[in-house]
Each structure stands twice: as C-alpha cells, then as structure tokens.
Amino acid sequence: MKSDKNKIAIVTGGGSGIGLAIAEKFVQNKITVIIIGRDQVKLETAKNKLGELCIPVAFDLDNLSSVPELINDLIKKHKKIDILVNNAGINLKKEFTEVTDEEFQRIMHTNVTAMFALSREVVKCMIKNGSGSIINISSMASQYGIPKVIAYSASKAAIEGMTRAMAVELSPKGIRVNCIAPGFIATEMSAKALNNDKERKDKVMSRTPMGALGMPADIGDAAVFLASAASAYITGVVLPVDGGNSVGF
Ligand code: NAD
Secondary structure: OOOOOOOEEEEEOOOOHHHHHHHHHHHHOOOEEEEEEOOHHHHHHHHHHHOOOEEEEEOOOOOHHHHHHHHHHHHHHHOOOOEEEEOOOOOOOOOHHHOOHHHHHHHHHHHHHHHHHHHHHHHHHHHHHOOEEEEEEOOHHHOOOOOOOHHHHHHHHHHHHHHHHHHHHHHHHOEEEEEEEEOOEOOHHHHHHHOOOHHHHHHHHHOOOOOOOEOHHHHHHHHHHHHOHHHOOOOOOEEEEOOOHHHOO
16 A cells, blocks of 8 residues: 555544444554544543544534534644545434334434535545545445335435445545445444344344454455555445345345
C-alpha cells in the first residue's frame, strides 16, 4: 500500500465492533482517525487502545441540524478529511406486522438520513481538496431477504443505492465511493440477532462456505484497501466480506 501518512479519516460508530476494528487498522497504517460515537466510555476505551492517532468525538449522528457545525469544527482543527467510513448503524429485529411507523423511521433516520447528512458535509470539504474516499457499510440484508428486519433491510438497500449514485456524481470530482457488505461478523449487534435464535444461527452457518463468523478485523482490512491508493480505479462497488455467505447454497 502507498503511504497513507498524514491522512485524516472519520469512522462513525468507531467506538465498538466493526467501526473500532476499522479505526485500529487505519491507525496501524498511520492514518489519523476521528471516531464518532455516542458512548463516551467506549470512545475513551478505544482512544486508550489506539493511542495518539485516534481522536474520539462524542456526537449523536441523529442530531442532523448539528452535523454541519461538527464537520466545520473538525475541518478547522484538522484542515481536511481524506476518508469517511459511514459505519454507525442500528438494527431492529421484530415481526413485520409488529414494527411501528416510529420504529421504522428511527432505523431509517440513523442508517440513511444521518449517513446522508454527514456525507454531504464531508463531501463539500473533499470537493475543495479534489480527492477523497468514502466507504459505506451495508449488510447481507441488502443482498437477499432476511425475515424480521424490515427497516434494517430497507436502510441497507438504500445505502447501496446511494453508494452508486454518489460514486457517479462524485467520481469526476476526485471522490471515490464504495460499499462493504459484511456477512455475519462477531460483534454485539450480531450476538443480539443470533444468540437465542438457534434456527437463524444454523441458517447463517449452513450457507457460509468458510464455516465461521467473520471477525471485525476482516472488515477493517477491506476498508484499508478501499481507502488506499491500492484501489485508486475502484468506485461504486459493493464488496461482500462474508466468507462466501452471499453466494452460499
Ligand atoms: P455495533 O452496535 O457494535 O456498532 C454500531 C456503532 O454505531 C456503535 O458504536 C454505536 O454507538 C454507533 N451508533 C449507532 N447509532 C449512532 C448514532 N446515532 N450516532 C453515533 N453513533 C451511533 O455494531 P457492529 O456490528 O459493529 O455494526 C457496525 C456496522 O456494520 C453497522 O452499520 C451494521 O449495520 C453493519 N453490519 C454489521 C454486521 C454484523 O454481523 N455485525 C453485519 C452486516 C452489517
């Protein structure tokens, strides 16, 4: 990989799970990482683990009206943003007919609208610099139909559509936009979805040719690739990192 020294990245939801693993891989590649999350304690723990290249920022991305100020402040401090990883996300596992309009909107708000609002502000800065790499995190829920996750599925399909639309509009301005579709990765979120649901866990394993859950670091490695010059001619793709789950029979 070409040197990514002096690059500045934002990783949303960087205090835990996949986001933390992405931040860790970036730091290992000498990228300064601003991790945005809601949980101050998790952010501080991440900072202690990752060291001086990690900058924790406590912020609730649902607070859309404050996003422009947040990004302005970060740009004042750090001058630029080279990489944005839209990783923060929430899930809701519930029967289709039991999901309320408010619950549906809540998932869409965090996973889609907040991701849009943040990207828009960061892209304004990337356009000025004439370069940038944006990585959105979708899910297998956008690749095929999974029961009891209607709002999450809608949100992740939206993210893949937005990835393509952003890639086409922003590539001429030097900004690449790609998506990683993780398979089933060992984190708190997947534990909530799979533990106490043997049927679903068996189904996941039966269609994962590699025969194991992925590790957060697997997504981190893919993010390093998509953020770096090693992927300079790649934009608009959805990369499954899933042990073969998306093609499993
Ligand atoms: P996680 O729950 O550990 O991490 C999600 C992070 O997002 C948390 O740190 C949380 O605080 C943050 N977040 C959520 N809402 C936020 C908000 N409003 N403002 C700021 N931060 C917010 O889960 P994870 O498994 O690490 O998931 C990370 C991403 O990967 C999510 O987008 C998820 O949908 C996706 N994903 C996970 C899996 C899996 O198997 N774990 C599979 C496919 C996709």
